[in-house]
Amino acid sequence: MSQRSLAGPDGRRRYPRLVTVSQTSTPNTGADAAPHRYTAALAAELERRWQDRWELEGTFHTPNPSGPLGDPAAVAGRPKLYVMDMFPYPSGAGLHVGHPLGYIGTDVFARYQRMNGYNVLHPLGYDAFGLPAEQYAVQTGQHPRVTTEANIATMRRQLRALGLGHDSRRSVATTDPSFYRWTQWIFLQIFNSWYDPDAGGARPIVELEDAYASGRRATPDGTPWADLTEGQRRGLLDDHRLAYLSDAPVNWCPGLGTVLANEEVTADGRSERGNYPVFKRNLRQWVMRITAYADRLIADLDGLDWPEPIKLMQRNWIGRSVGARVDFPVRTAAGTQTAITVFTTRPDTLFGATYMVLAPEHPMVDDLLPGAWSEDLPASWTGGAPTPVAAVAAYRAAAMAKSEVERGAEGRVKTGVFTGAYATNPVNGALIPVFVADYVLMGYGTGAIMAVPAEDERDWEFAATFGLPHVRTVAPPADWTDGAYTGDGPSINSANNEISLNGLETAAAKAAIIDWLAAKGFGVPTVQYKLRDWLFSRQRYWGEPFPVVYDEYGVRGLPDSMLPVELPEVDDYSPRTFEPDDAESTPESPLARATEWATVTLDLGDGPREYRRETNTMPQWAGSCWYELRYLDPTNENAFVDPEVERYWMGPQAPGDCGGVDLYVGGVEHAVLHLLYARFWHKVLFDLGHVSSSEPFRRLFNQGYIQAYAYTDARGMYVPAEDVVEETDGSFSYEGAPVNREYGKMGKSLKNSVTPDQMCGEYGADTLRLYEMSMGPLDVSRPWDTRAVVGSFRFLQRFWRNVIDEETGLSRVSETPADAQTRAVVARTIDGVARDMANLRFNTAIAKLIECNNYLSRLLADGGALPRETAEAMILMVAPLAPHVGEELWSRIGHTATLTFVPFPQADPALLVADTVTCVLQVGGKVRDRVEVPADSTEESLRELALSAPKVVAALAGREVRTVVVRAPKLVNVVPA
C-alpha cells in the first residue's frame, strides 16, 4: 500500500514491480499509478482530511429552532427533514459491511436533501442496554458500562470513517443516566395514567382519583371512596394504571434466567434469543396495558407511509376479531347454576353448536367434573379412566408433558376428553357435552368455545374423532361435497320460538342473533384481540431500574426529583440461570442481591420511611421506545424534549397528518416488536400532551440485507470464504478439496465476514459507499461480492481523471461553455438522478452518473474540454454518494467552502426536450427499423414514413395493411391483414 512511483532519468515514470506477500488483486496500490491518480492511498488521505474538517467546522451540527442547540436564524425559512436510522446495539464483534447499508442510504438521502435546502436532522445513537454486554461482564467481571463504552467508541470510529454526516452532539446512548433518567420519567408518566375509554385516550391517574373521591365515578362495588382503606384505594387505582403489576402467567425462561414478552417467544415455545424452552408461570411482573391502544394502533396505520407488509404484520399481530361473548348455562358438580362464557366470531352458527370445549387450564374445569360417569361412554370420551376427575387429570398431565414442538409434530390431531358435564345451548335449549381439549387455548378469548363442526374445520375434525353430530346452519354452495363449510351463506336450521335466522345472509344473521342474545342477557357483542398486554419486567442487571418503591400497601412511583434511579454497583451481574427445562425454578434478579440498594429510606412527602426498591429492570425495548424524541433535544435537563423543538421536528405538517420522523430506515425484523412498542409509548405521550405528533414514524423504509456465501468442507466446518476457488465446472473448492456453498448471513463464525475497515483500506470509504448503493434497490437483499467492488472504484477513478490531470494534479476544468449536446446529456442526468435520489433509488442514480461520466470520458478523449458548468454539476451530483471525492474535487476546482449546502443542480427544462427522437417502426408488433425523426413529427407524417420505409415494405412482403397504429413520435406499428 505504500509503494511510490519512481521517476526515471528521462523524467518518464518507471514503475517498479514491487510484489509483496500481502499484495492481492487490488488495482489500487498506487505502485503503477500516475502521481495524481485516484488511488486507495489518496482516498485514505483525503477522506481523513475531510472528516476532520467536517468535525472541526461542525458541518453536520443541525440547528434547533430554540434551546441549547437553537439557532433561530439558521432555521428560518428552511423546510425541515428528520431522517433517522434504527440505532445499533454496540456489539463487541465490530461491524461487517452489511451493517452500514441503511446508514449509508440515509446519509446519501440526508446529504441530497441538505443540498435541496432542507434543515436535515440526521442523528445516530446507541441502543446499549442488553444481554451481550451483561453476559460479557458475567464472564470477565468487567462492568458492562466499561465494555459498552469501549464498543461504542469502536463503532463511532468505524462509522466516522464511512463519512456519515451525523450530528455528533445528538449521539445519545440509552445507557447514559442523562438518557435513562427520561426513560424512567416516561415510565412514571405511563404508570401515573389510566386509559379513559370515554376520552379514547390516556389521562392522569389523579383525574380518576378525583372522580372517585368526588363521587362522580362510583367504585366497582359502590363503596364510597371515603370508606375505602388506603390499601383498597391504591389497589383500585393500580387496577387502572397503564403500567401495572400482574400475577398473570408469564413466559419464564429458566435457561436465560428471565421472563420474556410474548413477542420474544417463538411459535414453538422457545426463547427467540438462545432458543431455550419457555414455560408459563404465574409471577408478579410489570405489564404495560398496550391492549387499551389496540384499536388505535390498528386504525392509525392507515395514515402511515409504511410498507404494506409491515402494516399487515402489525394488524395480524394485534389480531382484532369482532364477535360476541355467549353464556352457555351449566350446573357444576356441586349443583351450582353457572355458565360457560365463550367467544365466537360466528354467533350466526349458534344453532349448530353441538358440543363445547374448555382449554385444559380453564379454571372452571375442576368445578364441572362429576364424581362418576353418568352413562356408558366410548373409551375415546373417557380416555379409559374410571372417573371424569381421573380422565381430566391424565389428559392434562399428557398435555403438559408435550412440548409445543411435539404438538406441532403430531400434525394437529385432535385430542381431548369428556368432562362428564353438559351445558345448555341458549338458543335451542339443547344439552351439549363439554370436553377438555388442547386445541382450545387458554390465552385467547375466554379459553372456552362452542363447537360448530359444520362450520369450523377444527371442530369438524374433533367431532369426527369423537363421534359427535353436526348440524349445518349455513347453506354451503351447491357443489359442496363434505366437511366444514367456513364461508358465508344464507342461514338454515336456525330458528327457535322467538327468532329465526333462516334465509339471512351471514352478516345480517350475526347482527340479528347478537341483538337477540343481548336482549335475553345471553351474550354481548365483543371485540377480541390476539395482542396481550406487554410484559415489561426482566430479571437482568444491565437495564433501566424501575423508578418505583414498595411499601406495605404496594407500589409507589418516585417523584421526578429522585430521577434517575441509577444502577448500583454489584459483585455479580448474572441473573440466576437454571437448567433450561427446570420449569419449577423461580426468577432471581441480580439487583435483589444488592441488598444495601434494594432497601432505601426516602421521604415521599409523608416523612422519611423505609421502602423496598423494584429489583427487576426494564426490557431492552424501553430506550428504543422514545429515542427519536431525545435526539431532538439531547441536552435538555428540564424535559425529555422541549415542546417547541418537538413541534418543529415532528409536528403534523398539515391537518390530519400524524406527524413524526420523516424517514425511518431499518430492518424488517422490528416489524412488530420495536415498532409496536414505540408507537404505543408515543401515543401515551401524545394523549398526555407531551408531544404534538400522534405517531413516532410517519414514513418507514425497510432496507434489505447484505447476504453472503459461506462454504463448508466435508466435515461441515466453515472454511474462509475469501480463499475458496470457483472451478471451471461451477463447483467450489478450498485448498483443492471440494466444499459446499450456502447462502445467508455474513458473520465471523461463518468465516465469510468482510469488514468496512478492509474495504476502506483497499479502496476507500467513497468506493464502499458507492458500491453498497449501486448493488441494487435499498429495500432488496443481495449477495456481497468483493470482486465487484472494483467497478465502483473504477468509476471514481475515471471521474477523478476527467476533473484532475493525473500528471500534474491540476484541474482540467475549462471556462469555455459546454456545447449543446453536452448540456443536454448533463440535463438529462440531473433530471434522472434527482428523481432517483428523492425516491431512494440510488442504484439507478449511480448508473446514470456512470453513463454521463462515460460520455464525458469520450468527449475528453476526443480532445474536448470539461466545461466548468458540467464539472460542477457532476461533482455536486456525485457528492451525496461519495462525499469525500465530491468535497475534494469541489475545492480543487476553486471553491473554498464545503459543498454540503450548495444547491443540488437543476435541470433546465428546455434542455430536456430533444429536437429529434428515435422512432421505432414495427410490423405486426415486431421491430423492423429505427429512424431519427423530429420530435414534433405528426402522426400522418410518421405513417407515411413507415409505409414507405424499405424494411417495412420488405417485412410486409406484399401483404395488405390492415391498420397502422401511430404513437407519435416514438412508435409506428404497421399491422398486416
Added chain:
RNA sequence: GCGGGAGUGGCGGAAUUGGCAGACGCGCCAGACUUAGGAUCUGGUGUCUUCGGACGUGGGGGUUCAAGUCCCCCCUCCCGCACCA
C-alpha cells in the same frame, strides 16, 4: 394450512401509463500499454443461426396492433403467522 412478496443473461440488477427487453456494474473474450499484468485504457459480450433471420423475462393459456408489465391456471423460492374459535 393461511397471509404477503418475488421469479429477467454466467452474476448483481435496469426497463413512466402496456410501446425498442437486458441500462449500469461484475465476470468473460479480444486488443493497447508492458520484461510482465492480477494495474490502467479501448472494444465486444442474451441464446440459436443456413447470417436472411428465428427465439427469448419460471411453465401453460388468454386479452391486445403491441405483454417482463394486464387477466386465468400451475410450478418454485423467500418472508410473516400458525389450532386465535
